[in-house]
Amino acid sequence: MPANTPQIERQTPGKGKIAFQGELGAYSHQACRDARPGMEVIPCRTFEDAIEAVKSGAAEMACLPVENSTYGRVADIHHLLPESGLKIIDEHFVRVHINLLAVRGTKLADVKAAMSHTVLLGQCRGFLQEHGLERITGADTAGSAQIVAQDGNPAVAALASELAGEIYGLDVLARHIEDRQDNTTRFLIMQPEADMRPRADKMMTTFVFRVRNIPAALYKGLGGFATNGVNMTKLESYMVGGTFTATQFYADIEGHPQDANVALALEELGYFTDYLEILGVYPADPRRGEPS
Incomplete structure (x- = not known):
């Protein structure tokens, strides 16, 4: 692009629907809300379901994680992208802040165990060991928050995003308890049509x-x-x-x-x-x- 080509601002978030893999309150949900705050989110069971939601017209865009700064490539995603028929139109970085969430009125001293996806449990070893908390493996982060809210047991907390706490009505007992403070996930925003316009300086x-x-x-x-x-x-x-x-x-x-x-x-x-x-x-x- 020639140096004198006028620059266009980053694409303005619009209305419509955006699909992601996971439950409401997942970090992918957070990425959708941050990157496209004007869009309605559609949670999907798998990456393939999120892609199909766009291809079928049920959603205008999909938000898919492609890599994590600590754990590297997201499994299978590189195989899915070329076959999806979708085009990348944006990227969004999410700092993975992990929080201890419990039912309303719970104190940290009441908590005996923490539930989350095995990856998040491994990212909070220091905090869990310091407070003597048992680790309970859940299917995912937001799903663990949902279970903790439904069970109502103050002895079991969840490790998840603050967004999950908002959605499932949980108190945040401890914020940003991850061992690594630079843990970041990169998400790609995809839609059926490519956008080849120069929309930013970089x-x-x-x-x-x-x-x-x-x-x-x-x-x-x-x-x-x-x-x-x-x-x-x-x-x-x-x-x-x-x-x-x-x-x-x-x-x-x-x-x-x-x-x-x-x-x-x-x-x-x-x-x-x-x-x-x-x-x-x-x-x-x-x-x-x-x-x-």
């Missing part, structure tokens, strides 16, 4: 590709990003088609396909691939690149 482009079966194809294909000064922030490989010989790559780069250097880098990559698909062009989250 844009991101996500694509998937498979290299041709020739020596050094990956090395040569990626060389264009280095020689053209394009920063690649993520490159991951995964198997496709149930075979060890078919490897697909997922990549995030800084820039827009209309930028001269990005266009050259993608053109060079194209010489060494037999499949290349752009999954989305979107504004970088303002927190991208900031120190944790």
Whole structure:
């Protein structure tokens, strides 16, 4: 994109419906509310259900977690994105603050156990050990909060978001008790149509590709990003088609396909691939690149 091209502001949240995987009060629900506050949320059982909600017209957008700063790639999501038929139009970072939630009127001294998804239980080891709390594995975070609210037992609390506490009428006994204060999940906002407009000063482009079966194809294909000064922030490989010989790559780069250097880098990559698909062009989250 030429330097004199006028910049357009980040897309304004609109009305409509946005689908996510999980129960009301999940961190994916929080991402929907933060990124698209004007939209009605649709909780879905699986990632596939959230994608299907958009494809069927039941929702205009889907909000899907793609990676976590502590635990890496969200399982299976890289396989689902290219096959979804949806395009990425935005990204949103959510700081995963974990809170101890209990039925109204409960004091911290009353709590003997904490329930949550196994991942969250592992992220609060210090707090749980300090207070001698037994760990109870729940199906998910918001679901654990719902169970605690329904059971009404002050001896069992939930580890979840403050949003879950609001929804299920629980008191927050302790805030931000996670062991790591930099734990962040990256979410992608997706819809059926691509939005290729330059909407911010800093844009991101996500694509998937498979290299041709020739020596050094990956090395040569990626060389264009280095020689053209394009920063690649993520490159991951995964198997496709149930075979060890078919490897697909997922990549995030800084820039827009209309930028001269990005266009050259993608053109060079194209010489060494037999499949290349752009999954989305979107504004970088303002927190991208900031120190944790």
